[in-house]
Amino acid sequence: MTLQLPVEEIARPISCKAKECAGFFDHENDHWMKTLTTVKPLPQRKNYTIGVDIGGTKIAFALIDDTGSVIENKRIPTQLTSGPEMILVEIGKQINLLIKEYGVNISGIGLATPGYVDTRTGIVKNAVNLNWKDVNVVAILKNSITASIPIYLQRDTAAETLGEHYFGAGKDCQDFVFLGIGTGFGAGAMTSGHLLTGVNNMALEIGHLSVDQHGPVCACGNMGCIETVLSGKGLVNRARDLYSSSSNLEYSQMLDSITAEWILERAKEHDPIAEELLQHMSKSLGFVCAMLKTILDPERFIIGGGLGKAIFHFLRFEVEKEMYSRVLKLDNRKIQFFQSSLKTSAMGAAAMVWYFNGLLPKSIHKNSS
Structure with a gap:
């Protein structure tokens, strides 16, 4: 008890x-x-990091060692109405408890958030899914942590890309694209073993790329962004539109209770509207993969995020089919599609500590020897 x-x-x-x-x-x-x-006392000889992944609906924490073993893994809901400072103070309390509970030296803390982040200043410039603008997350979090530990900030899908590279489905691959489908949508890429960031650390922030100027309004203010289709919010919004126009009165009475999980369950039962929704997502994701294949020429795609992992087996073959129908036929080489194998998205945030310090975790050394 x-x-x-x-x-x-x-x-x-x-x-x-x-x-x-x-x-x-x-x-x-x-x-x-x-x-x-x-x-349980932990050996001090190992290198420990803490990762924190702030999402639109939940915040994930992970204490991991340099072999990729997750010592502690927990989640709390994101209370967006509390505002960024209160959320970060609460994150600090959680980190303090982790440090106190396990009594180990922490090499660093990796903090991942959606949106436009400045890794040099530690400021989240604009995260539309959190409604944060110009929030100095690193400074606020430092003031909330009792120990003096370096904090590293990165965009969430870029951080998860590092997590896959060090510990997940991209561990044996130098060129891959990570696609994160959750509350929002984003991507990251490793090219020749290096994280693709761009001049402003916004490389592959494609969720807010407008592809349909007559499409639905996105949270960022643009029309028809990719995220309005490839995200939990986009899926639910489109579902409400389709179910509200259905002649089935049962649907009109439960529009406010529609969730992505409910849609997946309906699809399993061969509900035609739910199947149409997933078919639309698969074509949209196939289009995105075709675009990224042409630009980056990766060896594989890794699909992650809460919704991405949930729909992977529903959509994988349809996504591949759509992608190949849109690209130049050069050879018979097949691009691999993998489901994210990270135990928690916070592993990517924790992996930032090694990446920003130019270090490799032991799991990489073992595989490369």
């Missing part, structure tokens, strides 16, 4: 075998909760 105590009660002596506490913020009761856990 789990014992939960408000933070003010922690100072009292507790008769139990637990040595330290992990915790979470109880938004319903508006106070920090701590969960008593038994601590």
Whole structure:
């Protein structure tokens, strides 16, 4: 049985075998909760990093070592109404608890967010899915962490690309494209073993590329962006449009409760509207892959993100078919399609610590020897 105590009660002596506490913020009761856990001491000789991936619906945390083993993995909801500062303060509390619980030296903290980020200043310039503008996330987080630990900031899909390169489906590949389909849509690429960033660190921020000037309005203000189709929000919005025009009265009564998970379940039951929605997504993703294949000539595509992993087996062959129908036929070489194999998106954020320091985790050394 789990014992939960408000933070003010922690100072009292507790008769139990637990040595330290992990915790979470109880938004319903508006106070920090701590969960008593038994601590397993970790070897100090290893190199540990913490990754934090801030998404539109959840924040993922991971404590990993330099072999890619996930020591701790947890998620909390993203309370966007709280504002960026409160969210970052809460992230700092979670990090402090991880450090205290495991008692190891942390080499660095990797922080991944969507949108336009300045890795040099630590500022999120514009993250439309978070509604953040000019937020100095690194400075705020540093003030919330008790230990003096370097913090590294990167765009989320670029960070996940690094995670796949070090620990996931791109570990044995020097040229691949990562496509992240979640609340939003983005991409990242490794070219000749190097992360493709561009001058402003915006390379492959293609979710906000407008491909249909008469399409739906995107959160960024443009019309018909790729993200309006290839994202959880885009899928749900399109589903509501189609189901609302259906003659089935049952659908009109449940439009507000439609989720991406519900659509996938309906597709499994061969609901024609759900199948049409996924078919539309597969053609759109095939178009994106054709474009990126032509520009970057990768060896493989890796599909990730919560929704991307969920729909991978639904759409994989349709996506390949659509992609090949749109590109120049040069040879019979097949591009590989892989599902993301990362245990958590926060592994990519943690991998940034090694990348920004010019280091390789032990898992890479082992495979390259």
